[in-house]
Amino acid sequence: MSDRGYRRPLALSPLREHLRDTFWFAPTLGLVGVFALWWAASSLDTEIVAHLRDERAYTELGDLMSFAQDAKTIVTTISSAMMTFIGVVFSISLVAVQMASGQLTPRVVRIFVRSRISKLTLTVFLATFLFSLLVLTSYESEADPRRVTSVPLVQSMLTLAMVGLSLLLFIAYVSATLRLMQVGPVTDRITREALRVLRRMPRGPLSGEPLAPETTRVMHTGRAGVLRDVNVARLVRAARRQGIVLRLIPRIGDFVVPGTPVLAVHGGAAPPRHALAYTVSVGVERTPHQDLAFGLRQLSDIALRALSAAVNDPTTAVQCLDRVVQFLAAVVHLPLGAVHHRDGAGHVRLVQDVPEWTDLVDLAFEEIRRCSTDTPQVSRRLLAGIDDLLLLAPADRRKPLLRHRALLAQAVERSAPEAAERAFALLPDHQGIG
Template sequence: MGNEGHVSSWRQPHSSRRPRALSPLREHLRDTFWFAPTAGLVCSVLLWWASSALDMALVEHLQREGRYELLRGLISVVNDAKTIVTTISSAMMTFIGVVFSISLVAVQMASGQLTPRVVRIFIRSRISKLTLTVFLATFLFSLLVLTSYESERNARRVESVPVVQSIATMLLVGLSLLLFIGYVSSTLRLMQVGPVVDRIAQESLGMLVRLPVGSADSVPLPPETSRIGHQGHAGVLLDIHAARLVRLARRKGVVLRLIPRIGDFLVPGTPVLAVHGGAAPRRFTPGYTVSVGVERTFHQDLGLGLRQLSDIALRALSPAVNDPTTAVQCLDRIVQLLASFAGRPLGEVRYRDRRGVVRLVQNVPGWTDLVDLALAEIRGCAVHAPQVTRRLFAGIDDLLLIVPAERRAPLLRHRTLLLQAVERTAPSADERRFATSPDRQGIG
C-alpha cells in the first residue's frame, strides 16, 4: 500500500492510450513468412473435410429421392473433371517454384539497388503471403480431392461424388490466377523507388499512430531503487510487451523505466529496466516482456523509417550509383515524417494502468535526435549534387514554417552547415547561388 500511494502522484489529467496485450504477437507474426501459409494449409484441410461432408450429404439425398439419373450425370461430369484436378495437382507445385524463384531474384535486385533492409517490406507484404498461401492450399486441396474419386461407380452403391470438392478446386485455381496477377503487379511496384519509400513512410506513420502520446510535463520519477539486466542472447531490442510490464508494475506498486531505446543492441548483462519507487520484482526475467532479435522492426522503433530512407539516399549519392533523383525522393518522405513528428511530444512515452497511474516509461528519440538522423549523413554527401542541396534547403525551410519555435534550432544548425559546405565546395558564386536556391523538386 505504501508503494501504491508513493506513485499515486503520477496520475495525469490527460491519459495515454493503454497498451494492447496482443500487439507484439501480431507484429511478430507479420514479420514471419511461415504463419500465413501454415494457416492456409490447415484451412485447406478443413475446407476439404467440409466439402467432402457436403458431397456425401448430396449423394445420400439423391439416393433417398431415387434420382439415379441425375446422380449418373453428376458422376459423368466429375469423372471428366478428374483429369483437370489431376493436372492442377501436378502443375501447381512447379508453378509455385518458378514464381517464387523469380520473386527471390527481384528481391535481391531491389536490395542491391536500394538497401538490404527493404527485404523486410517483401516479407511483410500481404499480397505475397496471401498468394503463397492460396497456391499451397490449392495444391494440397487438389491432392485431397483426388482421394475422393473412385475407380468404378454405381449410382445405387456410390458413397460420395466429389462435386462440391471439384467446384471448390476450380474456384481455388481461379483465385490463384487472380492473385498471381496482383502479386506480379505488386512485386514490380516494389522494385521501383517511389513505392518503396512510400511504403517505408506509411509504416513509420502507422507506428507513430500506435505509439502513445509522449508527455510534455517534467514530473520527476520516484527514486530509482534497482535495475534489471538483460539475460537472453545478444541482439537488437525489437519491442517491449507494454501491457505485461504495466500489469507487473501495478501489482508491485512501482514504476518501470526502459533504459535502452528500441533499436539498441543489447548484450547479456546490459541494464534493461530501472525500478522506481519500490523493490524489484522477484524472479523476473526481461525475456518475458522484452523482445530481442537480429534486425530492427517498425513495431515500436520511431527512427527506423528515417534510418532506411537515409540509407537509400546515401547509396543513391555514392559515386558508384550517382542517382540524386532517388535521394530527392527519399528527402520528400523524410520531410513528410519530420513534419508528422513536429508537433508531437518526444523524448519519452508513458504507459498507464486502468486507473490512469503511470507504470511504464519508455525512452524514445527526441526531436534533435530525429533531425540529426534524417539530415546529417545526407547533408554530408549532398554537397556535390545541386539537385539534392536545393531539395534540402527547400525541405528545411518548409519545416521551419511548421515546427514550434523551440524546435527550430536543430533545423537552423543543419541549414547553416549545409550552406557552409556548399560555399566551400562550389568554385564560383553562380554555382553557389544555384546550389543554395530552395527547390522542392531539386532541379525541377
C-alpha cells in the first residue's frame, strides 16, 4: 500500500463539481443577477433625471428622452427576436451534440454540459432577453420633460452592450460546438480532465505506517447508484474528531446499493451519523472529479465504437490510443493502490483505494486489443505505444505491458494466415500505418 503526503482538500470541491455537472445553475444565477443590474441601472437613470430637473436642464432632458424613444424601438426588436434566436441556436447545437454522441460515445454529452462557454452563452442570451423586457417597463408615456421621472438611458445602453456581448459569445459558442464534433478536441479534453484528477491526488513518500484493527463498518443508507466522489475534507475532519481512521471500501466509480458497507472504521467507534452526512455522493453515472480511471474508460469506449463493424473507423481508435499512452506515461512512475489523506497534524485519517497500475493497463488495452486483431493500423499503433511505455516503466511495472504485447502477437498470428500479413500487422508504428 502506498502513501501520499498530506495536502489539505478543498471543502467545497465536491459541491463545485456537482454544480458544473448541471446546466441550470449558471443561467439561474444570471437571471437573478439581471434583476439586480436592472434595479441599479433604473436607480441611476432616476438620479440622472432628478439631477437635470434640479438644474432645470430641460433641453438636455428632452434630448435624453428623444434618444431613449429611438432606443425603445431597438429594445423592442431585441426582446421579440432574442427568444427565437435562443431556440434556433440551441436546437441546432443539441442536434450536433446528438451526432457527436452517436459517432463517439454518449459520455461526450457530459463535456457539453460542463462546457463553460455553453453555460455562459445561454446565461447571457437569457439575461439579454429578460433585461430587455424589464427595460421596456421603464419607458414612460409622459412627453413633457418637466413631468417625467425617469428616462431609461443607462438601461438602453446596457441592453445594446448585452446584445453585442451575445453576438461575440454566439461566435465562440458555435466554434466550441463544432470542435465537440471532432475526435481530436474531444479526446484531448478527456485526457486533460484525467490528468487534472491525477494532479489533484495527494502523493508523497512511501510509508509503512500500519492501520489499526478494523472495529466497525458504516453502511450506505442513500439511494443506489454510482459512487461519484467523496467529501474528503468532511471525512478527514470527522475522523480527526473521533480519533480514528476511515477507509473507503468501494472505489470511486463502483455501483453501491443501500445496506452495503461504504466505510470501514479503524481504531475506535464510528463517527455520529450527522458527522458523515453529505460525505458520499452517489449519482446515475460516473464523473471525472475524483475518478482516476474514468478518462481511460471514455477513451476506450470511443475506440471500441470506432472499431465496430457499423462505424469501421480505425483512425479514430489510433487517436484514442495516442491519448491512452499519454495518460499511462504520466502515471507510470507514480505510486498507486491507495491514497492516504492526512489531517493538519500529519496523521492518516482517510484511506481511499485507487486503481493499481495493472488495473489501468488492462482498462486501457484489453478491450481495444481484442478488437484490433483484424485492423493492422490499430495493432501497429498499439504495439508502438506498449514499446514506448516499456521504455518508461520501471522493472516491476513491465509485466502487464509484456503480457498485452504477447497476447496481441498471438491474436494476430491466429487471425492472419499469411506470414507477410502477420509481419506487417506486428510492425510497431506510431501512426498506425504511417
